[in-house]
Amino acid sequence: MGGRDATMVLLDENGIRCDGRKIDEPRRIMIKAGGLKNADGSAYIEFGNNKILVGVFGPRDVHPKHMSNTDTGILRVRYHMEPFSVDERKRPAPSRREIEISKVIKEALEPAVMLEKFPRTAVDVFIEVLQADGGTRCAALTAASVALADAGIPMRDMVAAIAAGKVADTIILDVNNEEDQAGQADMPVGYMPSLEKITLLQLDGVLTPEEYKKCVDVGVQGCKVVYELQKKALTDKYFGKGGD
Numbered sequence: 001m002g003g004r005d006a007t008m009v010l011l012d013e014n015g016i017r018c019d020g021r022k023i024d025e026p027r028r029i030m031i032k033a034g035g036l037k038n039a040d041g042s043a044y045i046e047f048g049n050n051k052i053l054v055g056v057f058g059p060r061d062v063h064p065k066h067m068s069n070t071d072t073g074i075l076r077v078r079y080h081m082e083p084f085s086v087d088e089r090k091r092p093a094p095s096r097r098e099i100e101i102s103k104v105i106k107e108a109l110e111p112a113v114m115l116e117k118f119p120r121t122a123v124d125v126f127i128e129v130l131q132a133d134g135g136t137r138c139a140a141l142t143a144a145s146v147a148l149a150d151a152g153i154p155m156r157d158m159v160a161a162i163a164a165g166k167v168a169d170t171i172i173l174d175v176n177n178e179e180d181q182a183g184q185a186d187m188p189v190g191y192m193p194s195l196e197k198i199t200l201l202q203l204d205g206v207l208t209p210e211e212y213k214k215c216v217d218v219g220v221q222g223c224k225v226v227y228e229l230q231k232k233a234l235t236d237k238y239f240g241k242g243g244d
């Protein structure tokens with residue numbers, strides 16, 4: 001979260017947010033399964049102005065070999081932001097933030113992937129953020145789940161993700177970049193709707209316990225909407241339009 005800019009109108013007198021949305025309205029979300037010829041599975045997502053491409057490779061041999069596990073497969077995730085993905089050119093070297101988000105996404109995906117079926121192997125997930133506008137970890141996690149399913153990796157469920165938050169003392173769904181910078185709280189939530197399990201929950205900002213519970217609830221409900229779009233992306237590719 002950046003500095004709190006008190007002059008910015010994050011919520012007007014009609015309950016409309018700075019980008020024209022209602023408090024419980026997600027940004028426009030478009031998910032496409034597949035698209036990368038050289039990957040075993042892939043997905044592209046537009047989540048508002050976020051644009052993210054994910055490629056999945058594996059299960060495949062692990063190099064170096066000592067990193068492999070004889071009991072289970074391993075999941076490796078690399079979240080990378082293109083230098084041109086933000087207004088001010090980002091330094092190309094991996095940042096601490098990218099390393100942390102890679103870890104967060106890996107840990108959020110692990111409960112969904114049946115890695116025990118592929119001992120000694122690795123499944124690699126490469127996330128390329130082409131354009132960032134707040135909420136990239138949620139959009140990336142959502143797309144990564146679709147790319148893993150597209151790769152045919154056995155899964156218990158898909159993880160859908162979206163952030164809840166607080167601006168102008170009001171709980172909102174799907175925090176954009178301005179709301180993240182100037183708002184009061186940002187809570188990314190990753191949820192497996194069929195298993196009814198949360199696999200990602202972070203909080204940046206200040207909430208009362210009641211607001212915290214409401215944010216979790218709003219986030220989980222939002223994940224259910226995202227989940228329908230994930231399933232639609234897969235059915236469009238495998239049973240309808242949009243195949244490649």
Ligand code: ADP
Pocket residue numbers: 001086087088090091097132133134135136137138177180
């Ligand atoms: P998330 O993208 O998951 O919300 P953060 O809260 O760390 O993760 O970042 C919020 C937003 O800040 C990003 O989506 C992006 O729009 C912007 N941002 C992140 N890193 C940079 C950077 N190095 N330069 C400019 N903007 C950035």
